[in-house]
Amino acid sequence: MVKPDTARPVHPYIVLLAAVLLPGAGQLINRMPTRALIMLFFMLSLGFVTLQLAAPGRSFIGRHAGGVFVYAxxxxxxxxxARYRWEMFRSRLAV
Structure with a gap:
């Protein structure tokens, strides 16, 4: 039985869509704002470092590869x- 104070988590696909559209939004929906800020900091800093070190003729993705990596x-x-929380919530419903 589900406890009355247990809130239903956000569906993982909604979190995935938000994370793809806006960096850090998935972590915010998962109620992890510190983690979102850390991810944004490393996206920007590694993107900047890669921009400074990349060869002049590289594509946009190549010039910002560090930031794109952290974004992924x-x-x-x-x-x-989100998937873990969703499955844990579903398993509590089944019991």
């Missing part, structure tokens, strides 16, 4: 945490 990690992180 942030999207996966937000989705996996």
């Amino acid at each position: 990690i942030a999207v996966m992180d937000a989705y996996l945490i």
